[in-house]
Amino acid sequence: MAHRNDEQRRLRTLLDEDAASPEEVRALAPLLARLRREPPADTEERTRLVRTLAAELAAHPPSSREPRGAWWPLRLLQSQARVVQREALLASALILVLGALVTSLLNTSTDALSTLPIVLLAPLAAAAGTALIYNGQVEQTLEVEQSTPVPVQVLLLARLLVVFGLDCALALAGSAVLALVPPHLTFGPLVLSWLAPMTFLSMVAFMLSVLSKDSLFGIVVSMTLWTVLSVGRMVVADGSGRVWWPDLTSTAARPWLFALALACVLVALWSAGRTERAPGGAP
């Protein structure tokens, strides 16, 4: 009885998600509940099948081979690319294109790289994308993959690589265009000015979303951090200059930012692994 009630509750939840209206839910719930009832099981039939298949397997054993071939990492990346939210990637692309467009319209010299729109926007776009890796909608697909022997850390790392790689590629493309059109910014310094803060902020957002299990938290905190640091620095720079303010786009900060980004990834993966091992605790 409890089992049947539980089943009906689950069916109701699915119908609430899918049906167009509460009336439709009420009308269809009884029919779908009847539909769920399994036909009578036949144990003998199943045993006969097992015997037949076992004989077939013994007669024609599949050649033993390493199941994870050389292309396994590529297949893993492909499988993870499927679950990345396309809307998030499109939004990142739009932000970066706008950033590149506005930058090209401003007649900025290479001296003021840290205030260029593309340098300010690239880390924000990437951070939002990496925070969404741990989004609830994506977790439905994660459920499928949690039943595989691939550790959740490897899955998250693959997904991180896909999202961050695409954002990097977009920002690189934008920088290449900016190097070609007037006022001809220098490609190398331009890339370096956004790469370190982008890596740092993305990994902070990723870590926070994994730790809090809430992608919105990761997005909000990383965006606030970046806004306070970049806008605050501009305000301070316009004033007396006596107040110290961290400059994440400076050359001196880059090694620290990459090191901190690496630490954030390690903490996030460690945390994801712990959650997976906790009793009954899927991430």
Next chain:
Amino acid sequence: MPSDEYLALGVQQGRTDDLAALVERHYDRLVGYLYRLSGGDRELAADLAQDTFCQALRAIRQYRYPRPFKAWLYAIATNLARNHYKRAETRRSFPVDGRALAGLAEDADEDALAEAAEAHRAAAMLAALPQGQREVIALRYGEELALGEIAAVLGIPVGTVKSRLSLGLRRLRALLERQDGPSK
């Protein structure tokens, strides 16, 4: 308990106990899925389920880790069901009698018999839907698969799964109303 995928790797290496475990784990549910797809034909569902496992075993080398095994197995079953109806041109000629109840009739009590008859009628009603909508509804409400999993089984985008689900539910409701009169 080893995952399906781990067991599938075992089958690839020729382990019969892993094969038996996979059959034990999935056979009854698979018969249930095919029973719904076939409009309540228990015999046909069992035949198709057995064919599915035979085909899966023959193609086990093509199983690619880390693809979820269940989605792979159900994709084979769905294709076999489609081929059956295409070949036999019996797409709309589902049985409406109580053939599905035959296994129950001898020793089952009246409640079980009535329940089986209801399940059979529901499956027969599902059979009135177009194939795509029928598959999506059987996977969603029979197997409780998430939308992403259904998309993986049928090899279609999640958006298409949603639209087929929505159309299928609307159509089922219309069928119900035609049968019982409009709901108040």
